[in-house]
Amino acid sequence: MGHIKGLKCRECGREYPVEPIYVCEFCFGPLEVAYDYKSISKTINRKKIEKREQNLWRYRELLPIDGDPQVGLNSGYTPLVKADKLAKVLGVDELYIKDDTVVHPTLSFKDRVVSIALTKAKEFGFDTVACASTGNLAHSVSANGAAAGFKRFIFIPASLEASKIIASLVYEPNLIAVDGNYDDVNRLCSEVANKYRWAFVNINIRPFYAEGSKTIGYEIVEQLGWKAPDHVVVPCASGSLLTKVWKSFKELKEVGILKELDTKVFAAQATGCSPIAAAIKQGTDVIRPVKPNTIAKSLAIGNPADGFYATQVVRETGGYGEDVSDQEIIDAIKLLAKTEGIFAETAGGVTLAVTKKLIETNRINREGVTVICITGNGLKTQEALQGNVVAPHHIKPNLTSFEEVLEKIQK
Amino acid sequence: MTVKVRIPTPLQRLTQGQEEVEGVPGTVISLVKDLDKKFPGIEERISENGKIRRFVNIYLNDEDIRFLNAEETAVKDGDEVSIVPAIAGGSCQEVL
Numbered sequence: 001m002g003h004i005k006g007l008k009c010r011e012c013g014r015e016y017p018v019e020p021i022y023v024c025e026f027c028f029g030p031l032e033v034a035y036d037y038k039s040i041s042k043t044i045n046r047k048k049i050e051k052r053e054q055n056l057w058r059y060r061e062l063l064p065i066d067g068d069p070q071v072g073l074n075s076g077y078t079p080l081v082k083a084d085k086l087a088k089v090l091g092v093d094e095l096y097i098k099d100d101t102v103v104h105p106t107l108s109f110k111d112r113v114v115s116i117a118l119t120k121a122k123e124f125g126f127d128t129v130a131c132a133s134t135g136n137l138a139h140s141v142s143a144n145g146a147a148a149g150f151k152r153f154i155f156i157p158a159s160l161e162a163s164k165i166i167a168s169l170v171y172e173p174n175l176i177a178v179d180g181n182y183d184d185v186n187r188l189c190s191e192v193a194n195k196y197r198w199a200f201v202n203i204n205i206r207p208f209y210a211e212g213s214k215t216i217g218y219e220i221v222e223q224l225g226w227k228a229p230d231h232v233v234v235p236c237a238s239g240s241l242l243t244k245v246w247k248s249f250k251e252l253k254e255v256g257i258l259k260e261l262d263t264k265v266f267a268a269q270a271t272g273c274s275p276i277a278a279a280i281k282q283g284t285d286v287i288r289p290v291k292p293n294t295i296a297k298s299l300a301i302g303n304p305a306d307g308f309y310a311t312q313v314v315r316e317t318g319g320y321g322e323d324v325s326d327q328e329i330i331d332a333i334k335l336l337a338k339t340e341g342i343f344a345e346t347a348g349g350v351t352l353a354v355t356k357k358l359i360e361t362n363r364i365n366r367e368g369v370t371v372i373c374i375t376g377n378g379l380k381t382q383e384a385l386q387g388n389v390v391a392p393h394h395i396k397p398n399l400t401s402f403e404e405v406l407e408k409i410q411k
Numbered sequence: 412m413t414v415k416v417r418i419p420t421p422l423q424r425l426t427q428g429q430e431e432v433e434g435v436p437g438t439v440i441s442l443v444k445d446l447d448k449k450f451p452g453i454e455e456r457i458s459e460n461g462k463i464r465r466f467v468n469i470y471l472n473d474e475d476i477r478f479l480n481a482e483e484t485a486v487k488d489g490d491e492v493s494i495v496p497a498i499a500g501g502s503c504q505e506v507l
Contacts, residue, residue, distance in 0.1 A: 023466075
């Protein structure tokens with residue numbers, strides 16, 4: 001049932017068979033899954049998709065698996081929230097939140113990519129999965145890998161906050177706390193991936209893993225009534241998610257499900273780590289690496305490998321890139337919570353704050369349909385709000401004490 | 412004294428298995444061109460039209476040349492140059 005033709009180098013076009021490989025032997029470019037869209041267009045249509053269960057596998061023909069889905073059977077199909085109160089504050093007509101704060105089971109969009117990666121790992125016959133991460137990915141591989149019966153090796157820097165370590169340890173993976181900084185973990189992981197026959201979801205399984213991000217885009221289109229939005233704002237770390245959201249729209253057009261496509265794609269970054277936004281603003285496709293310094297840790301990739309491709313998408317679609325300060329990120333997290341009741345992690349604050357800026361500078365026009373991608377849950381990054389939330393009212397356990405406070409509140 | 416150039420495993424086939432070779436001072440790009448005389452084919456793998464390929468990182472004494480003067484970064488006697496393929500997709504750097 002698979003519709004994959006093979007893997008193809010994004011840089012030089014060399015073709016490779018479907019294997020757990022990720023880099024072109026010739027030019028070191030990234031490999032990407034190539035599909036047979038002609039055969040897909042004959043087997044998939046809106047009605048067929050609508051009848052399927054509400055999870056990310058309803059678009060399975062456009063995902064890189066050969067057999068049946070095996071992991072993440074309850075992941076995806078998160079709400080597209082029509083955010084009228086927030087729209088009013090921002091002064092736009094129609095605004096939607098793609099709410100990936102509630103992806104099953106670990107509350108970030110990483111459950112999407114991990115669902116595809118682990119299904120593919122099963123197809124390849126791996127019994128062990130691994131990843132290098134400091135947060136959402138570690139959490140998702142630990143959880144989904146447990147449910148799918150894999151042995152799991154999760155590599156993190158030893159200095160990671162205790163709360164994040166516990167969130168992964170509860171699933172009892174082999175958590176490897178590396179005595180070193182993040183770069184040291186990175187270097188070690190590529191060596192480990194070379195030596196052991198494990199499925200490293202974001203290394204040798206990456207071409208398949210990354211395709212999972214497309215499901216956010218398919219869902220947005222379906223939930224808008226099979227229409228693409230006029231604007232979509234996407235947070236950028238490596239830049240992969242942004243390129244995959246755009247790829248998902250183009251694919252739906254290619255297979256005849258989407259009639260019109262005229263979406264502008266916007267990149268959101270934190271000022272303390274904005275190599276992609278900077279390149280877009282400067283009108284260049286040369287990404288200058290930076291040393292990250294931002295509270296938006298989940299976006300803190302100073303040398304984003306898909307940065308070039310992200311700038312290409314932004315340019316191709318007539319979008320733009322913007323960046324925001326840590327204070328703007330915090331204010332936006334609070335604004336989203338106050339207006340729509342959604343608590344996003346710092347990356348969500350980045351996306352909303354950037355959207356606000358893009359509206360104020362007329363990069364996003366106020367009449368169009370705008371979708372913003374909120375990719376993770378605020379419960380995971382509560383420390384970022386330390387000292388920035390309102391204080392509780394302390395009282396004695398009696399009615400008089402309560403009413404004294406109530407009087408102050410109601411003033 | 413010359414320039415020490417560290418060769419990554421995937422390119423060691425072109426250097427007859429040597430992990431470290433000698434290069435001539437000049438600029439990063441002139442050094443790459445010169446390496447091709449001794450190790451034919453290596454220039455094409457590392458660069459294209461005088462630019463370092465997007466997925467090849469070059470470090471001069473442990474500093475990424477993109478923080479310096481990119482292809483035109485000066486390379487002196489005694490310097491150390493490392494050629495390192497970027498891990499495609501930024502994979503390992505993903506902190507999400």
